[in-house]
Amino acid sequence: MSDHLLPSRLARPSALTFVLSLAVIAFVIASFTTSGISFDRLARGIPALGRLAGQMFPPSLDRLEPVLWSLLQTFQMAVAGTILGLVISLPLAILAAPSLSPHPLLVWAVRGLVAFFRTVPDLVWAIFFVIAVGLGPAAGVLALMVDTIGFAARFFAEAMEETDKGPREALTAMGARRSGIIFSSVIPQALPSMINTSLFSLEKATRGSVVLGLVGAGGIGIELKVSLELFDYDQAATIIIAIFLLVLAVERASTWVRSRIL
DSSP states (O other): OOOOOOOOSSOOOOHHHHHHHHHHHHHHHHHHHHTTOOHHHHHHHHHHHHHHHHHHOSOOOTTHHHHHHHHHHHHHHHHHHHHHHHHHHHHHHHHHSTTTSSOHHHHHHHHHHHHHHHHSOHHHHHHHHHHHHOSSHHHHHHHHHHHHHHHHHHHHHHHHHTSOSHHHHHHHHTTOOHHHHIIIIIHHHHHHHHHHHHHHHHHHHHHHHHHHGGGTSSSHHHHHHHHHHTTOHHHHHHHHHHHHHHHHHHHHHHHHHHHHHO
């Protein structure tokens, strides 16, 4: 038999790595401890969920027509906000792409603005726009527009940066203007990725538009909020099922479009 020792399965960590690993483990444990999650609470909460489910089913169809109209308004908000956001995202993405932007400071400023749009939740934007333009779908559309810009402009810029630079250099050597290079070389190459991002933006806006109604930004969220406040849980179940079917339909349609175009 060979007397050679078997190689160690794990490399011996350095002192710094060991200390950092202990700190991460301690932070994870503290996160569970301070969150208040316990088996006792879960055991007491399961029967309460059972009672709530019993009050929600069977769903009520008494106000089905108003619910469907609110659902349509919710989807219209998502479509309008997404389209406005995508239109504004395109020039911002061009300015945020280092190889396309006229100046590095402009790249930094636009990327910072897009990151800010992405950092603030769409629910907070909805509250701001409700204060600015009043209650109703207009506030929801504006909130979804800003949220879409924060999402789409970033990925548009990355898609443009990943395009082949050979055609750009050839057009530059021929004396083409910057705008001509962008619209005849960069955007056509980045278009499949941009279409994919646009479809995901619509899916994201459809889900987000539901929540915006909770703060008065229009749509079916208002119906859901009123039903829960009045303890009409069977009506709330109808609204939740309608929302689920809408989101599912949009996701299936988006998948079908991607399979046909991309």
